[in-house]
Amino acid sequence: xxxxxxxxxxxxxxxxxxxxxxxxxxxxxxxxxxxxxxxxxxxxxxxxxxxxxxxxxxxxxxxxxxxxxxxxxxxxxxxxxxxxxxxxxxxxxxxxxxxxxxxxxxxxxxxxxx
Amino acid sequence: xxxxxxxxxxxxxxxxxxxxxxxxxxxxxxxxxxxxxxxxxxxxxxxxxxxxxxxxxxxxxxxxxxxxxxxxxxxxxxxxxxxxxxxxxxxxxxxxxxxxxxxxxxxxxxxxxxxxxxxxxxxxxxxxxxxxxxxxxxxxxxxxxxxxxxxxxxxxxxxxxxxxxxxxxxxxxxxxxxxxxxxxxxxxxxxxxxxxxxxxxxxxxxxxxxxxxxxxxxxxxxxxxxxxxxxxxxxxxxxxxxxxxxxxxxxxxxxxxxxxxxxxxxxxxxxxxxxxxxxxxxxxxxxxxxxxxxxxxxxxxxxxxxxxxxxxxxxxxxxxxxxxxxxxxxxxxxxxxxxxxxxxxxxxxxxxxxxxxxxxxxxxxxxxxxxxxxxxxxxxxxxxxxxxxxxxxxxxxxxxxxxxxxxxxxxxxxxxxxx
Numbered sequence: 025x026x027x028x029x030x031x032x033x034x035x036x037x038x039x040x041x042x043x044x045x046x047x048x049x050x051x052x053x054x055x056x057x058x059x060x061x062x063x064x065x066x067x068x069x070x071x072x073x074x075x076x077x078x079x080x081x082x083x084x085x086x087x088x089x090x091x092x093x094x095x096x097x098x099x100x101x102x103x104x105x106x107x108x109x110x111x112x113x114x115x116x117x118x119x120x121x122x123x124x125x126x127x128x129x130x131x132x133x134x135x136x137x138x
Numbered sequence: 139x140x141x142x143x144x145x146x147x148x149x150x151x152x153x154x155x156x157x158x159x160x161x162x163x164x165x166x167x168x169x170x171x172x173x174x175x176x177x178x179x180x181x182x183x184x185x186x187x188x189x190x191x192x193x194x195x196x197x198x199x200x201x202x203x204x205x206x207x208x209x210x211x212x213x214x215x216x217x218x219x220x221x222x223x224x225x226x227x228x229x230x231x232x233x234x235x236x237x238x239x240x241x242x243x244x245x246x247x248x249x250x251x252x253x254x255x256x257x258x259x260x261x262x263x264x265x266x267x268x269x270x271x272x273x274x275x276x277x278x279x280x281x282x283x284x285x286x287x288x289x290x291x292x293x294x295x296x297x298x299x300x301x302x303x304x305x306x307x308x309x310x311x312x313x314x315x316x317x318x319x320x321x322x323x324x325x326x327x328x329x330x331x332x333x334x335x336x337x338x339x340x341x342x343x344x345x346x347x348x349x350x351x352x353x354x355x356x357x358x359x360x361x362x363x364x365x366x367x368x369x370x371x372x373x374x375x376x377x378x379x380x381x382x383x384x385x386x387x388x389x390x391x392x393x394x395x396x397x398x399x400x401x402x403x404x405x406x407x408x409x410x411x412x413x414x415x416x417x418x419x420x421x422x423x424x425x426x427x428x429x430x431x432x433x434x435x436x437x438x439x440x441x442x443x444x445x446x447x448x449x450x451x452x453x454x455x456x457x458x459x460x461x462x463x464x465x466x467x468x469x470x471x472x473x474x475x476x477x478x479x480x481x482x483x484x485x486x487x488x489x490x491x492x493x494x495x496x497x498x499x500x501x502x503x504x505x506x507x508x509x510x511x512x513x514x515x516x517x518x519x520x521x522x523x524x525x526x527x528x529x530x531x532x533x534x535x536x537x538x539x540x541x542x543x544x545x546x547x548x549x550x551x552x553x554x555x556x557x
Contacts, residue, residue: 028334029331029333029334030501031335032329032331033186033189033331036329036330036331036529038523038524049182064288066274070335070339071185071195072311073183073184073185073197074183074311074312075183075282075283075286077286079272082173082174083284083285083286084285084286085283085284085285085286087183087197089183089185089197096339099311100311103311117199117200117203131215135197135199135200136180136199136200136203137203138203
């Protein structure tokens with residue numbers, strides 16, 4: 025039995041995951057918690073947020089995020105992809121900044137208009 | 139003459155102005171001191187915002203962007219780069235702006251939505267030298283996320299508030315080494331999920347019941363000394379740990395920014411450091427409302443939005459229908475385990491279906507019952523599996539329960555045996 029704190033939402037439910045019985049989750053208050061509990065022990069993933077250089081905007085950095093979770097082990101490699109990017113204003117929310125990050129099928133997208 | 143002047147263009151001001159517009163006010167002005175709307179959300183590039191309100195997980199800039207778009211569809215006037223200096227009698231708002239100069243604008247109602255600011259090193263009196271390299275976590279967040287500067291390479295974080303935790307991860311992702319997060323209390327002041335995804339994910343140790351007892355360095359921070367504290371929060375000699383680092387980030391609490399509120403003679407609650415408010419977020423000055431972090435520090439922007447919508451709607455009601463009748467009022471008393479409540483008092487006659495009551499507990503509790511009593515009789519109870527000071531709690535008190543109460547309502551926590 026493994027104890028986890030759910031990070032799906034700010035509520036932070038205290039989960040118990042039974043690794044010996046198909047990762048059955050208890051202590052969750054929604055189905056996403058059960059999903060998280062199982063995934064966290066089998067193939068943990070995270071959404072990554074960061075910034076990239078941006079020219080011609082109100083600020084020199086434009087915030088970005090992965091538009092889906094990527095494997096935890098890929099976080100630093102994904103971050104490195106952002107080092108060489110320079111956007112030029114205008115930038116729109118949702119604009120793709122890096123396609124198919126580390127072959128995950130997930131893109132880095134801009135999270136604000138610049 | 140404006141119907142409503144909103145002071146502050148962050149999440150509270152945006153939601154309040156939009157709600158007041160929807161409720162029928164047409165002459166609305168938002169005064170914002172920064173060069174853009176959105177407030178602190180613009181630097182909160184991490185995700186996790188909007189789960190309650192938009193039912194999806196957004197980053198701070200995306201959350202702000204949604205409200206800025208909504209505002210664009212209204213006729214709400216916005217004055218950027220403009221600082222409010224004073225609110226005087228008859229709701230006169232004195233402001234100074236680069237383009238508009240010194241102006242005095244009058245309003246039928248005012249929404250105070252100034253947010254909060256960070257406590258600094260001075261506020262907590264850390265001993266040691268005064269070198270460069272000591273930042274509040276929020277200032278560092280702005281440098282990294284908006285202005286493109288990395289404030290340091292080897293970092294110690296004092297305080298485990300959410301901004302400190304978020305910055306521990308952020309600095310790590312940007313290539314800095316975060317050596318420790320140090321918390322004077324025996325529990326973290328931040329959300330549990332942030333301990334997991336910001337500290338545990340990156341193997342950053344959290345030292346509970348520890349504090350910084352010395353800062354060393356002449357021009358730049360060179361070392362930070364951390365000591366364990368006893369149950370009276372006094373450092374224990376002999377427990378010192380020395381960290382070689384160039385940066386100390388402080389995440390040691392937020393203070394509602396209420397200079398304007400105090401100056402206007404509005405009653406302040408020493409527990410929240412915000413205005414004492416009624417059920418509709420109206421302050422002790424009729425027609426002046428307060429919501430968001432200026433009223434009490436929130437953990438979640440979604441609750442700031444909801445509270446500010448209530449305040450905006452109430453401001454509209456005040457302007458369009460005048461002051462409502464007050465038959466009687468209930469004072470909310472903090473019972474055992476409760477450190478503050480918002481609102482601080484309720485006029486049941488003005489509650490529609492139910493009244494939202496927000497509060498924080500003063501200790502970590504396991505399975506508990508939240509009890510609401512009036513004159514010794516219990517009128518409501520709510521159960522929770524877990525309560526912590528870092529996580530704001532919320533109960534809904536139905537109008538009919540309030541109608542049956544009189545004098546005071548006491549909210550208290552009673553731990554129950556685990557099932």
